[in-house]
Amino acid sequence: MKVSFFPGCSLEGTAREYGESIEAVCKSLDIELQELSDWSCCGASSAHSTNEFLSVALPARNLSIAERKGQDLVTPCAACFSRFKAAEKALTCESKVDVGIPFQGKINILHMLEFLCREEFSEDIEKKIKRPLKNLKAVSYYGCLLVRPPRVTDTEHWEDPQALDILISRLGGESVFWPYKTECCGGSLVLTRVDIIHRLNGRLLDMAREAEADCIVTACPLCQANLDTRQEEIGDKEGVSYDIPIFYFTELMGLAFGNKGVRKWLGRHLVDPRPLLESKGLI
Amino acid sequence: MELIGDKNFRDVVVDAVGEEIFTCYQCYKCSAGCPVSFAMDMLPHQVIRSVLFNQKERVLSSRTIWVCAACETCTTRCPNEIEIAKVMDVLRQIQQESGKQAKEPKVPIFHKAFLDSIKKTGRVHELTMIRNYTQKSGELREKLKTGEWKNDVRLGMKMFLRGKLKVMPPKCGGVKEVKKIFEQAKEHKKA
Ligand code: SF4
Ligand code: SF4
Numbered sequence: 001m002k003v004s005f006f007p008g009c010s011l012e013g014t015a016r017e018y019g020e021s022i023e024a025v026c027k028s029l030d031i032e033l034q035e036l037s038d039w040s041c042c043g044a045s046s047a048h049s050t051n052e053f054l055s056v057a058l059p060a061r062n063l064s065i066a067e068r069k070g071q072d073l074v075t076p077c078a079a080c081f082s083r084f085k086a087a088e089k090a091l092t093c094e095s096k097v098d099v100g101i102p103f104q105g106k107i108n109i110l111h112m113l114e115f116l117c118r119e120e121f122s123e124d125i126e127k128k129i130k131r132p133l134k135n136l137k138a139v140s141y142y143g144c145l146l147v148r149p150p151r152v153t154d155t156e157h158w159e160d161p162q163a164l165d166i167l168i169s170r171l172g173g174e175s176v177f178w179p180y181k182t183e184c185c186g187g188s189l190v191l192t193r194v195d196i197i198h199r200l201n202g203r204l205l206d207m208a209r210e211a212e213a214d215c216i217v218t219a220c221p222l223c224q225a226n227l228d229t230r231q232e233e234i235g236d237k238e239g240v241s242y243d244i245p246i247f248y249f250t251e252l253m254g255l256a257f258g259n260k261g262v263r264k265w266l267g268r269h270l271v272d273p274r275p276l277l278e279s280k281g282l283i
Numbered sequence: 284m285e286l287i288g289d290k291n292f293r294d295v296v297v298d299a300v301g302e303e304i305f306t307c308y309q310c311y312k313c314s315a316g317c318p319v320s321f322a323m324d325m326l327p328h329q330v331i332r333s334v335l336f337n338q339k340e341r342v343l344s345s346r347t348i349w350v351c352a353a354c355e356t357c358t359t360r361c362p363n364e365i366e367i368a369k370v371m372d373v374l375r376q377i378q379q380e381s382g383k384q385a386k387e388p389k390v391p392i393f394h395k396a397f398l399d400s401i402k403k404t405g406r407v408h409e410l411t412m413i414r415n416y417t418q419k420s421g422e423l424r425e426k427l428k429t430g431e432w433k434n435d436v437r438l439g440m441k442m443f444l445r446g447k448l449k450v451m452p453p454k455c456g457g458v459k460e461v462k463k464i465f466e467q468a469k470e471h472k473k474a
């Protein structure tokens with residue numbers, strides 16, 4: 001199976017292990033990811049905070065390339081996904097905007113999580129599992145842009161989404177309930193209001209701990225980076241110490257599949273997940 | 284009368300976000316669910332009311348429009364389908380076009396550094412973007428003074444050692460087209 005793949009800007013940098021694990025997992029499932037040729041940035045929050053034309057035209061350029069190719073477009077980043085879906089709606093709705101870039105909405109735009117959770121892969125996924133994630137208690141963290149607003153994302157369950165929870169159980173882990181599935185990590189305020197980032201992420205870490213989870217599972221490079229890189233700072237500020245591994249869902253898939261690169265991916269985290277996984281006998 | 288160019292401020296916002304905004308009955312649901320309300324000087328439902336009262340200066344000079352994290356919780360939960368998050372966008376756009384100092388000046392400087400990075404290379408190069416932002420926002424100077432730079436360097440080193448910092452800027456064959464989009468965008472201002 002072939003799809004067009006839009007990696008997004010962070011996959012070569014801060015989210016490198018996300019990219020590496022996606023590649024390995026898709027290879028295991030015989031999915032060929034064809035990187036969109038000459039893709040450019042979706043514009044993220046900065047475009048929609050600055051200029052409406054930019055906020056539609058930047059994603060439209062990529063959508064148009066994908067539509068010409070004629071294959072569905074998959075992206076691993078929740079922010080890119082949300083910008084693409086918003087542009088899709090703006091370009092194809094009744095009062096459609098014209099940015100001089102052709103796009104008719106003939107292809108599907110999917111987030112990597114939604115894509116890999118398609119029914120057609122469920123049997124393959126189950127067959128690939130060599131090492132079920134026994135005893136691993138995880139909370140699913142969807143964040144904002146994967147689900148909101150549903151008019152844009154076409155999500156069915158935006159207050160209590162299930163895809164990650166189902167996947168964790170399918171991989172043999174225990175998906176633990178918590179009420180912060182779709183709370184905000186502060187995303188775009190990452191450099192400008194670090195105090196807000198600390199407060200929002202501190203709340204998430206505290207709640208994960210209260211739910212007695214071993215780890216948090218994400219599907220977004222911004223959420224993972226905020227939660228993983230800030231734990232020491234937040235701990236210093238509050239006089240507590242946090243040590244909660246933050247996984248990309250594809251890393252857990254790769255772990256369960258017994259993919260080769262797992263240790264390398266995990267070695268890129270700031271909060272080292274290896275001691276936890278060793279204690280559970282998973283690596 | 285609060286004008287933008289020759290247009291009424293309220294009409295500019297309504298044109299961009301839709302007439303649903305007139306149906307706001309001040310139920311506070313947007314404000315109740317907002318994750319950053321603690322850092323705001325006006326709550327989202329107050330912003331909506333102020334827009335309807337055409338209080339241009341009041342909303343544009345607020346802190347709220349900059350600390351809003353664009354999480355879309357308000358829009359998702361509004362019983363009247365009002366695009367509150369989009370109202371915030373439009374207000375940020377109008378404020379940036381005004382050229383006046385923002386209440387949280389670092390946020391628009393961040394957006395500019397981010398967009399400049401796209402304009403230059405077609406994709407964001409995290410390192411270049413962060414360097415431009417810290418210089419232009421005065422954060423570099425502040426941090427050198429307080430010694431806080433040491434924490435940033437420590438975090439940066441950790442990321443670098445883990446292969447999470449891409450040193451070379453990305454190569455994207457679409458730069459020319461992206462530059463054209465930025466040129467066209469100049470003609471599509473709100474005012
Ligand atoms: S949730 Fe909607 S109707 Fe209620 S106060 Fe906010 S904008 Fe108005
Ligand atoms: S989009 Fe902005 S105003 Fe609305 S809930 Fe999120 S942070 Fe608050």
